[in-house]
Amino acid sequence: MNIPSPYLLMLGDSSDPLSIKTARGIHYWRPEKCLGQLRLNESTASLSLPDMDIKTASDMGVKTLVLGTANAGGVLAEHWIPLIVEAIELGMNIASGLHQKLTDVPAIAHAANLRGVSLFDLRHNNEQLDVGSGAKRSGRRLLTVGTDCSVGKMFTTLALEKAMQDKGFDATFCATGQTGILIQGSGIAIDAVVADFISGATESLSPECQPHQWQLIEGQGSLLNPAFSGVTMGLLHGAQPDALVLCHEVGRDHMRHLPHMAMPELEDIMVLSVSLAKLTSSNPQFVGIAVNTSVLDDAEALSYLNALSKQYGLPATDPVRYGVSSIVTRIEQQF
Template sequence: MDLRKYQRIALLTDGFSTPFLAKTAINLLRYRGDDVVAVIDRDHAGSDAGTVLGIDSPANAGIPVLAMIDQHDIDAVFVGIAPPGGKLPPRWDDLIAAAIDQGIDVVSGLHEFLCNRSEWVSAAERSGSRLIDVRKNDFRSVATCAAFDENCLRIHAIGNDCSLGKMVTCLEIQKGLQRRDLDAGFAATGQTGIMIAGTGIPIDCVVADFVNGAAESLTLAHQNHDVLLIEGQGSLSHPMFSAVTLGLLHGCAPDGLVFCYQPGRDFVKGLDGVAIPPLRTLMDLSVAMANLRHPCRLIGIAANTSLLSDAEAESEMQRACEEFDLPVCDVYRNGPDVLVDAVIRLKQEQPS
């Protein structure tokens, strides 16, 4: 189903309303703010959602934080957190049960599935509530090395670690291209991206043999655009997630790569003491691995400079631009225009 059908969403972050844990809620507020009517967090009831979640945007002003779920104002509750391990917090049992009893649909992207709780399934059957587990899938097809539409330029975000802005980079480039009247699509491969786009494939929950096939199928289904931005996951050097990264890279067969990194992050997320390899090493590796499947080149760099001051960020981006001879920007601080320009240049090189 298309999750875009929900237009009165409550984001459930109860007890976990921090930038690290509530990144799903934060990005839904940024990219589907018009569809969000409330955030549910008993610890912050009565506050403003943007203030609680650290989003300084006029578009999100006035969205309330509530303690309870109001049936008359909400058509779905979206789980707004992405905690390590992907478990549903036990303290949420009564909130989710209340939503189900009121016939409100519940959407979750966590690894622990709503549909595995028999009491919730029974309650949903009585009330008409739908339990939607975004990561649940039965994709079982291998890749075929399909020939893609040459009129659709495929751009893939890759990086040197997980959780550093690959989805946001794709979405911001997509918006930038659309502002210039270009037909740009977005293919979501993670829980938050799917909740924003409405559809997609949760690539990290596809059986290993079928990851490439899932990425290929997703790309084929979205190639009716002039440009397609394909969300990346993990990194080729990440000891836990490299298989997903490579499967995506070969499955979507990109024409161009945007490399994402976070200055100041020296160690792999989730593995204390495991150093991230040098940027040059990973950039060269990414291009080499992509070219095993399809001709591809690196066209730009997206720097997540959230750990830096304005002056530090400017210095770091200038350094990276000079070192790698590529356009560099932070899509939040600077906007995506230099990366949009790079995509357009590559598009203009395509055979007509």
């Protein structure tokens, strides 16, 4: 999947700032890809990008209209269809993170076929994949792993990419989820592949590279979240990580959406990750801990991170508050 940029970000018609989370992520990490936003109402949540209609966007050179909202049910609103068709007729590709496939909407599929543009359904995978082999690949790989889902694995991986590039590393973000794919313009939604191909998809996403190059692979789920552990396990074995970064959120008292499942200890995830990663990586090592400390005040957060750092002998940081340069320093020292 290779999504041409620049993008026009469709923000739809919801005034809820949470509904444009995906679009906000794209704009935050790749502002240079985002030429404008398309809002259907004055009250629609905004990213403070230039408001732009389809025609203007086309004149400005936009290559892809991104449906960057997460509306209830993941269904495409009927009244969006004419706008999407208009964009297609002006030569734009369409990328969507909705459950409902663009290719299943006859008017959209027909227009795209006629105009020869691409429809990117990010939640669905049509690529021909191979099963994994576990064969050693050259180059360096880092994988983020978590105590749970939604603890900042994508953010941390992107922050590491930026900080490593700033220090002169040849480092590339490898996207495994739909927001990550829209940010990077490429990737594989690993939770959407057929189960047999989880590790194979990960291997194809982070292929052999030069010995000095780093592939920074976005983690998914958790080895100890019973809903998604299969995805996490296949990702770990396929990623063949040299370096691991643990992601966690302070204050979560049970696994996401699973009130009967206690949160695992950080140490349990670390021991298990290293032990399992050894199947395909000769010497996997943790290089840092990234924590979402948003429920703590500054003094509490620093004291918490300090304690973690001492306990595990690793840099511990909140990437949003304090950046990830401490982790990059550790990578410089260790590799």
